[in-house]
Each structure stands twice: as structure tokens, then as C-alpha cells.
Amino acid sequence: MRIKLIIEYDGTAYGGWQVQDNAPTVQAEIEFALKKLTGQHIGVYGAGRTDSGVHARGQAAHFDIDSSIPPEKFSFVLNTMLPADIRIRSSEQVPETFHARYHAKGKEYVYRIYNAPHASAIERNTTMHVPSPLNMEKMRTAAGYMVGTFDFSAFCAAGSVAKTTVRSVYAIEITEQSPLIAISVKGNGFLYNMVRIIAGTLIEVGKGKLDPEQLPHIIACGDRKLAGMTAEPQGLTLEQVFY
């Protein structure tokens, strides 16, 4: 049967989601737990990769297994075998045709900023520290220009192998609970580093280094150098995957 997982992880200790040779990864930890359970290698397919240091509250993934364990119990069984910084929030049976990556209709990411003179001790692994005051109104104006269907080449890191750089951003919402600022970005899909470049661009707008009215031009030019910096990985969390 095919099982769909919803996964939360603290990405601090990991080299990202996807299995790689030189660092522990979340995918590898879940595959290792399944091997302990079954004695076999079972491939786990995530909805998308997350980079080193990036977190998830609602990563989705699927795997195939022959087992008498009821589908909704896999979360409990796997959590006994996983490290505490990875938790399966739910497990359910899905049709054999379901694919966590190919059937994902969209995703929500949240980027968190700690906007105060000193960094946070408690939130240091889940926020980016920005000491200078940020102008929320300008950030919201700039965010408005990025909502829609565009060629987001200017917001894509070098080395991307995407077939097309056109993506639809459905909504960008910026909320403040001082000193925390959260930027929620929902879209049908994201290019490599796209949300972190959107966040970095909004931070530079908030500081007054970029003008909100430059955004249409930046998008139209498609030149990565015109957009803002790539915001630090630890501020980013994959909140949910829509199907």
C-alpha cells in the first residue's frame, strides 16, 4: 500500500531534505527508520527538497510498503525510531497513483525575521536577525508586485535546472508581532532559493535600500543581480503542501 506522511522537522542539524553523501538528511533518517522497521530499503519521495538549515512543519512524502500496520499508525511507529528533531505528524493510506511531488498543487512557506538590535537566543535557529528597523508598509507594497504569474528568473539561484522559470505566487502576507516578522508566501511552485530571494528582497525594501516601485522592473528584467540577497536558510519553514 502507498502511505502519505506529513512531516515536521527542525532542519538545524541536517543537510536538507534530500539524501546526500556528506551530511545527514531528513529523507535518509526516515528511510533508515523504515529499514529498521522492515529490514528493507524503502524509498521515501518528498513533495520538494528543502535546503540545509531550512525547517518544515508540513512537508509531505509518500512510500510503498507491505505491512499489517494500520496506515494511521505509521506516524506513531516511525516516531519511536526517529530522532526528536523529526516528527511524523500524520500518516494515511493514499491511492497507488498518488505522488507527493507530481501531484502537489502548491506550497506555503513562511520566512521569519527577528527585527531587534540584538539577535534572539531562543529563536536563533528559526529566524534571520535584522538589526535595522524595517518599514512594513513599503515591504507590503513590494510584496504586492510579486503576486501573480511571472517569469521569476530574477528570483532564482544559479544552477537551477527548472524547465520553465514561470511560477504563480498566489499571496504574500506579512505579519508583525514585534520583534518577530513573518512573511507567508503561497504559490503553485518555487524555483531554487526563490522564497529566500523574495524574503531578502523584501528585507532590502524594508531597510530602504530598494524602492518598492522597482519591483516590476526587477521582475521584467529577469536579472538575479537586481533582486535582493538570498536570506539566511534558518528563517525559512515549509508550512504546508497543497494537493
Place this chain on the structure above:
Amino acid sequence: MRIKLIIEYDGTAYGGWQVQDNAPTVQAEIEFALKKLTGQHIGVYGAGRTDSGVHARGQAAHFDIDSSIPPEKFSFVLNTMLPADIRIRSSEQVPETFHARYHAKGKEYVYRIYNAPHASAIERNTTMHVPSPLNMEKMRTAAGYMVGTFDFSAFCAAGSVAKTTVRSVYAIEITEQSPLIAISVKGNGFLYNMVRIIAGTLIEVGKGKLDPEQLPHIIACGDRKLAGMTAEPQGLTLEQVFY
């Protein structure tokens, strides 16, 4: 001159606030930073101890120093020398008569619960996981009985050396942002483990294991065995010290 600090720390890696032989502590880290700065041992006096694993967003402390550094700059200088899980939020000069502990008029602690079937990966070091549903109404009723000036012997761990076990609790507020529940407790002072025993008692009330109407009796008897368990340390944060 005498300097007052406001300190935030993630207590996960420490044996609490106070200097001890067998574990790193927050006080020792700050004294070590001051030694790097001045070459001398400078004693740092905190408003109160926090236990191993307990956090602070607003611990207060003072120390005496001869220095040409402007008082408000000590936060920046010390933060360059401290580990990232300890941050000085502010520093200011105070009169030589000020004492962080003896002049504290009260404190606010917040106890955080993660109330969901599975524990949180991201919040694992700042919440206690309670899988069974909690009745908020009963918890609020029970909390109401603990507000006031009472002999809190029933809420004091063995080994306390307090001269009196009478304390005033000014307010207990319980807020829910599912799956997070936060219990804020304000009072003029707290006995050893008192906030964690209050939280543990409220959790047992929320589960239905204790009735809210038993609280007046538990307080009156002063018997530690009648109150609830001592909730886990990592859920507790010292939010602020009032002067």
C-alpha cells in the same frame, strides 16, 4: 559603576543559571565573557536561579565594573563574546544600591504545552508534549483558585530553604493557539519548582485527573503529594522581572 543586564537564553545546553562545578551555566558564561573583557573575575548577580533546561527571555542581573565603555554598549560587547544561545538584550547603568535579586518586586514565567498527538520537532526544547486533550475551561477555573496570597507549601519541591512559603500570585492567564497552550504566571516570588508544579497541576486538571474544586483543599493542606506532577523543565521560560 553598576550595570544591569536583561538576558535572554536558551537553557537547553546549560545546567541552569547558577555557577556549579559539573555543568556549564549561564552565569558562568557571562562571568567568563567579563573576564575576557577585563582580565578580572567579576561576579554577576541574577534576579533568581533557573533550573537546568529552563529558558529566559527577561532574566535580570547586575555586576560592578570600572570601564570607559558606555553602559548601554556592554550588551553589544558581551554579545560578541557569548555563545549564540545567550544574548544580552540590554545594558544600563543603575545606582550602586540596586540589587537584581533583593530589589525584584515580582516575576512573570510562561509555561508552554504542545497539546497534540505527536510531539513537536521544532518546539521540542521549549514545550512539554501533552498528547491527551486538555479542558481549558477547567484549567482556567483551577488557575483562579491559585491567584492570591497563600502558603504554597503544596507547590514547593522538597529541599527548599525558603524562610517562608507564603507567596502572592497576581495573575494566571491561559491562552491557546492550538496546538500551543501558554500559561502565564505573575507573582511577587516563587518557591523552588513552584511554577512547574502549578503547570503540572493544571495539566492534570485539564486531563480530568484532578477536579478544579480540589484546589482550595490542596492549597490549605499544604501537602506536596496532593498537587500535580512537576512539569518538565524545557516548557518553562522566565519572561520578565519587575522592579
